[in-house]
Amino acid sequence: MTPERYQKFQQVLNRRQLDLTVITEDVHKPHNFSAIIRTCDAVGVFAIHAVNSRSSMPIYNQVAKGSEKWVACHTHTNIESAVSDLHQQGLKVYAAHLSKQALDYRMIDYTKPTAILLGAEKSGVTQKAADLVDGHIIIPMLGMVQSLNVSVAAAVILFEAQRQRLAAGLYERVHLAPDIYEQMMFEWSYPEVAASYRQQEKPYPRLGTKGEIIIS
Numbered sequence: 001m002t003p004e005r006y007q008k009f010q011q012v013l014n015r016r017q018l019d020l021t022v023i024t025e026d027v028h029k030p031h032n033f034s035a036i037i038r039t040c041d042a043v044g045v046f047a048i049h050a051v052n053s054r055s056s057m058p059i060y061n062q063v064a065k066g067s068e069k070w071v072a073c074h075t076h077t078n079i080e081s082a083v084s085d086l087h088q089q090g091l092k093v094y095a096a097h098l099s100k101q102a103l104d105y106r107m108i109d110y111t112k113p114t115a116i117l118l119g120a121e122k123s124g125v126t127q128k129a130a131d132l133v134d135g136h137i138i139i140p141m142l143g144m145v146q147s148l149n150v151s152v153a154a155a156v157i158l159f160e161a162q163r164q165r166l167a168a169g170l171y172e173r174v175h176l177a178p179d180i181y182e183q184m185m186f187e188w189s190y191p192e193v194a195a196s197y198r199q200q201e202k203p204y205p206r207l208g209t210k211g212e213i214i215i216s
C-alpha cells in the first residue's frame with residue numbers, strides 16, 4: 001500500500017458520518033441498491049441498513065464501483081427491527097414517501113442524527129414503515145411522472161444532507177471512536193490479512209504512522 005493510499009483512507013474515514021444513514025425497504029434491483037451505496041460513500045455515510053423481507057440482496061459491482069467495500073451494510077429481515085435499532089441509537093427516521101402529509105425534503109435538519117428510509121421500486125414505502133417513522137419527506141415533482149428512481153431520490157436527499165452538514169462543519173471533525181477508526185484503517189489497508197485475523201479470532205496488529213503493520 002502506498003503512503004498516498006493510506007492518506008486517502010484517513011481522509012475518507014475522518015469525514016465518515018456515523019449519525020447519517022439510509023434504510024432501504026426491499027429495494028430489490030441490484031443496480032439501484034448499488035447506486036445508493038455509491039452515493040452513500042460519496043456523501044460520507046458510514047453504514048447503511050437494508051431490509052430484505054423477500055430475498056437476499058446481491059450487489060452489482062459495475063454500478064457500485066467497489067463502494068460496497070467502503071460502506072458497511074447491516075441487513076434486517078423486517079422493518080420494525082431496522083427502525084427500532086436506529087431509534088435506540090437516537091436517530092430520527094424519515095421516510096421518502098409520496099404521502100399527503102410529506103414535507104418538502106429541504107425542510108428537514110439533517111445535521112441532527114438522521115436516517116432516510118427508501119421504498120421498493122414498484123410498491124414504495126409500506127404502510128407499516130410509513131407508520132413507524134418520525135415523518136415523511138417528498139422531493140417535489142413538477143412533471144408528468146409521479147416519482148423518481150429510488151437511487152435518484154436517495155442522491156437528491158443525501159446531497160442536501162451533505163450540504164447542510166458541510167455548512168455546519170460536521171465533516172471537519174472525526175466521528176469514529178479511536179478503536180473503530182483503527183479497525184477500519186486495518187481492514188481497508190489489508191483486507192486479506194484482516195480476514196485471516198478475524199478467522200483466527202485474533203485482534204488486529206497496530207499500524208504505524210505510514211500504514212505499516214507493527215508486530216509486537
Ligand SMILES: C[S@@+](CC[C@H](N)C(=O)[O-])C[C@H]1O[C@@H](n2cnc3c(N)ncnc32)[C@H](O)[C@@H]1O
Nearest residue numbers: 096097118119121124125138139147148150153
Ligand atoms: C419508484 S419510487 C416508488 C413509487 C411507488 N409507486 C410509490 O407510490 O411510492 C421508489 C422509492 O423512491 C423514493 N422516491 C421516489 N420519488 C420520490 C419523491 N419524489 N419524493 C420522495 N421519495 C421519492 C421513495 O422512497 C419511493 O418509495
